[in-house]
Amino acid sequence: MRSALNRRAFLQNAIRTPVGKMTMRPNAHGELVSLLAYGAMRLPTIDGNQAGLDWGGSPAPIDKPEVFAQVDWAIEHGVNLFDTSPCYCRGESEGMLGEALARHPRNKWYVSTKLSNFAPETQTAAASEKMYRTSLELLRTDHVDYYHLHAVGMGGFEAFKKRYLDNGMLDFCVKERAAGRIRNLGFSFHGERKVWDWLIERHEQYKWDFALIQLNYVDWRHGHALNERNQDAELLYGELVERNIPVFVMEPLQGGKLAKFDYGVAEKLAPLDPEATPAKWAMRFAGSPPKVLSVISGMTFREHLEENVTTFSPLKPVDDREKAALEAAAEELVSARVVPCTACQYCMPCPYGLDIPGILGVLNRALGEKRLPDPKSPDFEKQRRQFLLDYELSVPEPLRRADHCTGCNRCQPHCPQTIDIPREIQRVDGIVERLRI
Ligand code: SF4
Ligand code: SF4
Structure with missing residues (x-):
């Protein structure tokens, strides 16, 4: 939370006016999607903080007028993709986003949500289907534009099997796509290579419409070095491009860590663009690979939204010199042995109360x-x-x-x-x- 607030304080004095139109990219069906997606994982709360997942974050209610204002501003400035999950913001994210989006014509926005059946009691076919139908209800729509098998790879192949294969939920989602209630079916990936291989090798069968991977200038070549069970984003991206699967990006700022002038970033990048913030560098890197369809960034404060919109309106892809400078900054971060924690809070609550x-x-x-x-x-x-x-x-x-x-x-x-x-x-x-x- 602290890094988000620091970035916010910095941005309050900056001028953010998009100079052009939002960069749009075509999805698997030729529909144009904004390069920036509004992530509703860390919505603002009335105490000026941010909400967490089912737990963690501020316990204060979500700041509804602020969420509405952000969604309105985002749509007005070309953002047309909004991402949520049943487990975001203590289960309130889908309802809040649904209410905000329902005030705009349905053809102005796409919504992305997930089958977040992490808890054992949600993994039966009946409970998982209920989760899916509740998402449609809360989002006030008869179809979801992008539906994810959420965080596959987390917990290994056994967890994946329980959550999507043994209960028939993957087949169910494929049928829902055939019926038009799921427009695009894909998965968000975390970790375990075996699960990735299983999904990718079956692309012919399941025809994935997208995949969501963690991509930022550190994970691009050092995801594996930071943690040997993770994969480098460059490798995953390459495998998706080879199969023509559009790429969604998560954690472009590594949970806010790359939004700060740390790890020698300032010294390495300032000569190239003294005005750019660290977040702008990180967002530009994340949006630069041409097969990236959209970069999902969790929004809490208006300043973040405005800066991200400005960065992508339009995107100026990083050139070779800039890429080399970002790689040098990434190497510094990796050698500092920084823990790749994104503050996502999936590990919480700790039964012994640790933060x-x-x-x-x-x-x-x-x-x-x-x-x-x-x-x-x-x-x-x-x-x-x-x-x-x-x-x-x-x-x-x-x-x-x-x-x-x-x-x-x-x-x-x-x-x-x-x-x-x-x-x-x-x-x-x-x-x-x-x-x-
Ligand atoms: S330790 Fe892992 S699960 Fe916990 S907040 Fe950090 S990244 Fe998320
Ligand atoms: S007590 Fe320590 S090891 Fe156990 S859940 Fe909490 S942080 Fe993790």
């Missing part, structure tokens, strides 16, 4: 800003105080901090980034312990 993304965020900020306390550094005392202060402010409740981790490992299988969460939490605990002496 997992909050704890990992403290570590990442220290790594990114090159102030991880080093006893050999002349700045050690300053670094020490800064780290502990950030920890206390970011995770104010002592019971939610790293020293309460039992190592039970309940969180780990839920992480789409396949982070070894207990190990990283222990890493933070070790640092804090050493600093407190």
Whole structure:
């Protein structure tokens, strides 16, 4: 949340006026889709924060007038794709988005949602079908434009089999597509290569209309280096292009991490465009591969929406020099051993109450800003105080901090980034312990 707020403060003083029209790309059926998609995963709440998934985020109600205003502004400025899921914003995202979109003619927008049957009780055919029909109801539509098998690969092949094969839900979705109630069928992918291969090898059979992958200038060539169970985006993108499957992009800013002047980005990129923000660089990179149909970016604050719209109106693809500079920045991030946490909160709630993304965020900020306390550094005392202060402010409740981790490992299988969460939490605990002496 902190990085989103920092980006916001920065943008409040900037002028954002789209200079042209939104870049549009054709989908598998020749319909034009805006390169920027409005992601409704982290909608604004009335306390000025953002909502999380079924858990986490601000507990305050969603700021409905603000969501309506953002959706109106987005449509007015050429955005025509809106992405949601039954599990976003404590289950309120679909209803809120449905209400906002219903105020506009149906031919002005496309909606994308997902079969988010993560909980075992939602994995029977009856419960999963109910989830799908509820999505249609909440979105106030008789058809969904893009329907995802949500986060396939997370939990391995067994989870995929349970969620979509054993219960017949994949066949069900194919039938719904034939009936026209699903216009485009695809999947969002996280992690496990075996699941990816299964889906890709069956493209002839299922005729995927799209696939959603995590693509940003770090994951492009370093997704696997950051976590050996993840795949490089360049590789996944190449396999999709080979089969002519349109690509949707998620996490263009890696959960907000790339929206900050960290990891040496400023020094490497400023000579090329001193005015550009880190988020603009990251968004331009994500939108540049020509087979990317749309980049889904979670919107919370108006400033983010305005900046993203401006960046893509129209998109100026990154050139070879810019690409090389972004790759150099990515290498720096990878060598800093930053944890690839996107703050998505899928690992929450921790049964012992830990604030997992909050704890990992403290570590990442220290790594990114090159102030991880080093006893050999002349700045050690300053670094020490800064780290502990950030920890206390970011995770104010002592019971939610790293020293309460039992190592039970309940969180780990839920992480789409396949982070070894207990190990990283222990890493933070070790640092804090050493600093407190
Ligand atoms: S391993 Fe630690 S962080 Fe993960 S669920 Fe268990 S107590 Fe929570
Ligand atoms: S640790 Fe993994 S599941 Fe948890 S917030 Fe970070 S990326 Fe998401």
